[in-house]
Each structure stands twice: as structure tokens, then as C-alpha cells.
Amino acid sequence: MPNGPRVRFAPSPTGFFHVGSARSALFNWLLARQSPTGCFILRIEDTDADRNREEWVEGIISAMAWLGLDLDEGPFRQSDNVETHISAATALLEGGYLYYCDCTGEDVQARKGDTKTPGYDGFCRDRGLSRGPTAALRFKTPRDGVTTVQDLIRGDVEFSNHTIDDFVVAKSSGAVLYALANVTDDRKDAITHVIRGEEHLPNAPKQILLWSALNDVLGDDVALPFYAHLPLLVNEQRKKLSKRKDPVATESYRDQGYVAPAFVNYLALLGWSPRGDEEIVPLTTIIEQFRLQDVSHSPAFFDVKKLSHMNGEYLRAMSSQEFITACGPWVSPWLSAWRPTDRDALWSERQFDAALFARVAPLVQERVATLGEVPAMVAFFFLDELPIDDAAFDKVIGADPLGQALLAAAVERFAEIPWEAPILHAATVELGEAMAMNLRKAQAPIRCAVTGSLVGPPLFESLEYLGREKVIGRLQTALAQCSA
RNA sequence: GGUCCCAUCGUCUAGUGGCCUAGGACAUCACCCUCUCAAGGUGGAGGCACGGGUUCGAAUCCCGUUGGGACUGCCA
Numbered sequence: 001m002p003n004g005p006r007v008r009f010a011p012s013p014t015g016f017f018h019v020g021s022a023r024s025a026l027f028n029w030l031l032a033r034q035s036p037t038g039c040f041i042l043r044i045e046d047t048d049a050d051r052n053r054e055e056w057v058e059g060i061i062s063a064m065a066w067l068g069l070d071l072d073e074g075p076f077r078q079s080d081n082v083e084t085h086i087s088a089a090t091a092l093l094e095g096g097y098l099y100y101c102d103c104t105g106e107d108v109q110a111r112k113g114d115t116k117t118p119g120y121d122g123f124c125r126d127r128g129l130s131r132g133p134t135a136a137l138r139f140k141t142p143r144d145g146v147t148t149v150q151d152l153i154r155g156d157v158e159f160s161n162h163t164i165d166d167f168v169v170a171k172s173s174g175a176v177l178y179a180l181a182n183v184t185d186d187r188k189d190a191i192t193h194v195i196r197g198e199e200h201l202p203n204a205p206k207q208i209l210l211w212s213a214l215n216d217v218l219g220d221d222v223a224l225p226f227y228a229h230l231p232l233l234v235n236e237q238r239k240k241l242s243k244r245k246d247p248v249a250t251e252s253y254r255d256q257g258y259v260a261p262a263f264v265n266y267l268a269l270l271g272w273s274p275r276g277d278e279e280i281v282p283l284t285t286i287i288e289q290f291r292l293q294d295v296s297h298s299p300a301f302f303d304v305k306k307l308s309h310m311n312g313e314y315l316r317a318m319s320s321q322e323f324i325t326a327c328g329p330w331v332s333p334w335l336s337a338w339r340p341t342d343r344d345a346l347w348s349e350r351q352f353d354a355a356l357f358a359r360v361a362p363l364v365q366e367r368v369a370t371l372g373e374v375p376a377m378v379a380f381f382f383l384d385e386l387p388i389d390d391a392a393f394d395k396v397i398g399a400d401p402l403g404q405a406l407l408a409a410a411v412e413r414f415a416e417i418p419w420e421a422p423i424l425h426a427a428t429v430e431l432g433e434a435m436a437m438n439l440r441k442a443q444a445p446i447r448c449a450v451t452g453s454l455v456g457p458p459l460f461e462s463l464e465y466l467g468r469e470k471v472i473g474r475l476q477t478a479l480a481q482c483s484a
Numbered sequence: 485g486g487u488c489c490c491a492u493c494g495u496c497u498a499g500u501g502g503c504c505u506a507g508g509a510c511a512u513c514a515c516c517c518u519c520u521c522a523a524g525g526u527g528g529a530g531g532c533a534c535g536g537g538u539u540c541g542a543a544u545c546c547c548g549u550u551g552g553g554a555c556u557g558c559c560a
Contacts, residue, residue: 010560011560012559012560014559014560045560047559047560048559048560050559051559051560101558104558105557105558118486118487118556119486119556119557134558136558137558138558154489154490157488157489158488159487159488160487163486163487163488164487165556167557168557168558169558170558171558172558173558175558177557177558177559177560178559178560179560181560182560197554198488198489198490198553198554198555199554199555199560200554200555200560201488201489201554201555202487202488202489202554202555202556203555203560205488229489231489231490232489232490232553232554234552234553236495238552238553239552239553240553240554266496269496269497269509270496271496271497272497273496273497273498273508273509275498276498276508277498277507277508277509278508278509279496279497279508279509279510280509296496296497297489297490297491298489298490298491298552298553299489299490299552299553299554300495300496300497301495301496302496303495303496303510303511305495305510305511306495306496306509306510306511307510308510309509309510309511310509310510312522312523316523364522366522366523366524367521367522367523368522369522377521425519428519429519438519439519440518440519440520441519442519443519443520444519444520446519447519447520451520453520453521454520454521455520455521455522456520456521457520457521457522458519458520458521459519459520460519
């Protein structure tokens with residue numbers, strides 16, 4: 001059986017699950033899914049104990065599950081492999097590829113009077129230091145020659161070895177650092193393609209050097225993986241998306257009511273595009289058409305507006321039943337296994353009426369871009385005390401005698417007609433005509449009195465679903481407020 | 485500063501030497517539809533950073549300039 005690509009997504013759990021990470025994970029996953037024998041691995045790179053938190057690990061796993069990026073192997077934890085990392089470092093040291101260095105950061109900085117040397121100047125390379133409590137292990141980077149990164153997206157990228165410093169491989173504490181740990185694990189997992197963000201491009205030559213040194217001292221000949229460095233995701237200032245300053249938490253998009261298929265579709269469009277003019281395409285098409293060599297070279301701006309538009313398209317493409325179900329966590333969180341965080345329900349379990357919501361849902365389905373917008377739009381159906389937009393009220397009722405007159409007429413008329421949307425519609429037209437108001441004008445005071453707002457779902461259906469009693473009650477309440 | 489990457493409408497992109505009068509999508513503007521708001525429809529404005537080459541021909545290839553970015557940790 002021919003082996004498909006083995007790819008891994010290797011995040012470090014140091015914060016919320018970044019949208020850039022989500023895209024890296026997606027592109028890795030796509031490559032794995034293109035082949036029946038492809039393998040997608042999640043490896044949590046948690047060797048820096050000071051910065052990792054277990055809740056971030058859970059965040060990564062649940063966000064990936066939400067996106068549908070299923071694993072073939074893992075999740076593995078890099079911290080489970082520290083023994084292997086240490087023995088790799090030991091082998092490298094014995095093979096003459098590493099040396100001990102006890103320089104402090106200040107020492108290194110102080111010697112950097114001449115600007116020529118990149119990073120560390122190799123001060124300890126020939127001092128023959130041995131292991132000690134303050135001695136870190138550095139890699140003896142070749143002084144000459146060139147290391148070429150064969151990048152599937154960018155082509156060959158050459159680094160002169162003299163521009164690469166003798167980087168630290170293991171801390172004085174003995175802990176093996178990213179460059180070596182990552183390479184060691186990639187060898188262990190038989191990774192064939194390393195697909196990651198462009199910020200890792202400068203790491204690639206170091207890791208290639210480490211890889212062949214390991215082949216040498218371990219006496220095996222593990223094939224170097226293919227590399228592919230994805231363009232960065234940037235903010236409006238064209239800077240790399242920052243965890244601190246930019247809205248990058250994938251979880252927060254889920255909380256806002258973006259749906260996974262839309263989110264995945266949008267993510268795929270960042271640096272890649274499907275054939276033809278259609279951008280909203282099913283995942284199967286994306287898997288089918290995706291090619292690393294087609295990935296763009298330049299940074300992409302994460303455009304929430306476009307995401308929202310796509311999400312709206314996905315929402316509208318749902319059946320009513322699917323839409324109603326999808327709204328669950330936002331309209332009836334007490335019934336959901338998962339619920340959005342930091343979003344207080346607008347109404348209580350007692351006030352909510354599932355059957356009513358099912359009738360109302362189609363009215364809002366084509367009016368929202370995210371599920372998070374749904375509660376506010378339908379709140380007037382469930383709330384006992386209606387929040388009223390004061391400016392709207394003044395405009396069409398409070399400061400408008402005609403509006404008040406229409407309301408008063410509506411109270412009488414609505415009491416005696418059959419309670420159906422088309423009839424309510426016709427009655428409102430007539431009421432308006434009697435006062436020289438077109439329907440556009442005539443519906444406004446009713447809408448405001450009943451829904452508290454000048455904008456919202458279609459009015460007459462809303463009146464029908466709300467029921468005669470509540471509607472007339474609200475009309476009277478509004479009228480009473482004018483005389484008060 | 486050094487190393488490296490990048491450069492098509494405001495944004496994401498199509499474009500791999502003639503199909504380009506540069507296509508699509510989001511955003512934006514106008515109009516239509518319409519009980520509000522959306523959705524939908526139609527139309528408009530808007531781009532190859534600049535300068536040199538190569539070529540019969542360049543958005544596409546080469547060089548330079550300019551601009552942007554990443555990295556430069558005993559983080560990943």
C-alpha cells in the first residue's frame with residue numbers, strides 16, 4: 001500500500017486558538033484528506049511549562065472538533081517525548097555537533113559591538129566547556145556552505161550558513177528547545193510535509209541542519225520532509241495578527257454564531273482559491289482542488305465583513321429545521337450541550353416558547369449574518385417587558401398625533417377582525433388610508449408599539465404569531481405612555 | 485542593523501508571454517423590488533507600486549528602486 005502524506009499540526013497551547021493556527025491546521029488537514037492513506041496528526045508542543053495551560057489545550061481540541069478537522073493520530077504531547085529529545089541532544093553532543101556555552105544574554109549583547117555577526121558570536125565554540133548548571137548546549141552551525149529550504153509554496157530559499165548563528169538547542173536546565181524537539185518529533189512521527197506559517201521560515205534551515213546531523217549520529221537516513229510556509233494572516237495595519245490586539249480567537253467566532261462550514265470555507269480562501277468564479281464551495285470541492293503549489297505568497301487580511309457575508313449565505317442555505325436547530329445555543333442555551341460564553345440569555349426558560357420560535361425562525365433566517373444576532377431580533381416575542389427604542393417611539397408615536405390616532409384606531413379594529421397576517425395587513429392599509437398615510441407610514445407606529453423598534457421581521461406575520469391579546473395590550477401601553 | 489519573504493481594485497483573489505478593453509467575490513455607490521430591515525436583481529466607480537531591460541508582444545521573465553512584512557529568545 002502506498003503511503004499518503006503524513007502531516008501534523010503542532011500548536012503550542014499558549015493562548016486562545018488563533019485563526020491563523022486554524023488555517024494552518026486546515027491546510028494540513030486538506031492535504032491529508034486528499035489521499036485515502038493520508039494521516040493528520042495533532043501534536044501539542046507543550047515543552048515550555050511556564051507558558052502552557054491545560055485549558056488552552058482543551059481549547060485547541062474543541063475548536064478543531066468544531067471545525068471538523070478530525071485526527072488520524074494523536075493528540076500527542078511533546079512533553080511525553082522529553083526522553084527522546086534528551087537522547088537526541090546527547091547523541092548530537094557526542095557526535096561533535098554541539099558544545100556547551102555559559103554566556104549570559106548580557107555577555108552576548110556586550111560583545112556585539114561589531115554588527116557583522118548574527119545573534120550569538122560563537123564565543124564558547126572552542127572553549128571546551130563541559131556540562132554545568134549554567135551551561136546551555138549550542139549547535140555548531142557550519143561556517144560555510146549554503147542551506148537550501150525547498151519550499152513547496154515559495155520554491156528554493158537559500159540561507160548562507162554563516163548568517164545562521166550557533167543557536168541554543170538545550171537550556172542549561174537540560175530542557176530541549178523547539179528546534180530540536182520539533183525535528184525529533186517529526187522524525188518519530190515520520191512526517192512527510194511540514195506546513196506552517198511563514199514566521200517559521202527562518203527556522204527551517206536550522207532544522208534541516210539538525211535533521212542531517214541526526215541522520216549522521218543516529219546512523220539512520222530519515223528523509224527530510226517537504227516544507228511549505230503559508231503566508232501570514234495580517235490585520236488592517238498589515239502586521240501579523242496579534243493575540244493581544246486583534247480578534248483572533250477562533251472560539252469567539254463560534255460564540256458569535258459563525259457556523260463551521262462557513263468559517264472553514266472562508267479560511268480556505270485566505271491564500272488559496274477554488275477554480276472558477278464561485279467562492280462558496282463545499283468542503284469536498286476544496287479537498288479535491290487544493291494544491292499547496294497554488295497557495296499565494298503574500299500575506300492576507302482576515303476580513304470579518306467577508307466572513308459575515310459568507311456566514312449569512314450558509315445560514316440562508318439551511319432548511320428551516322436546520323436553522324432552528326442551529327439557533328439552539330443562542331435561543332435556548334439551557335437545552336444545549338454547548339453554549340456560547342459571555343452571552344447572557346435575553347429571556348428565561350419560562351418565557352421562551354419553542355413552538356413560537358419555530359414559526360418565527362424563517363422570518364429572521366434571511367435577515368441575520370450570524371446566529372448571535374437572532375435573540376435580539378426575536379426578543380419581543382418572548383419578553384414580558386418590552387425594551388423600547390426611545391428615539392423611534394418619539395418619532396412615530398410620541399411626537400406624531402397621526403401615529404397616535406392610528407394606534408387608537410388599530411386597537412378598535414384589531415379587536416374584531418380574524419387574526420391572520422393578510423387580514424391584519426389589509427386592515428392596516430385601510431386604517432392608513434383613512435388618515436392619508438401609506439402603508440410605509442402606517443405600519444411604523446404599530447411596529448414600534450409592538451416590537452419596540454422601527455426595524456425587524458415582517459410585521460403582520462409577527463402580529464399573527466404574537467397573538468391578539470399581546471398585540472392589543474402593547475398598542476394600549478404605547479398609547480398610555482403618550483398621555484402620561 | 486543583519487537574514488529572509490512579499491508586491492494585481494479599499495480587501496481576498498483569477499491571471500504561469502498573445503484569450504486582458506485585466507475576470508470574480510466582499511465592501512462601497514445608484515436604481516429596481518418592498519410594510520421596516522434584510523435578502524434578491526440590475527448597473528457604476530475602483531487595480532497590475534516605480535524604473536530599466538528581454539521579447540514581434542509582458543500583469544506575467546530578468547535587474548534595480550521603493551514600499552510592506554517576518555525573524556533576529558536558554559519561546560514556539
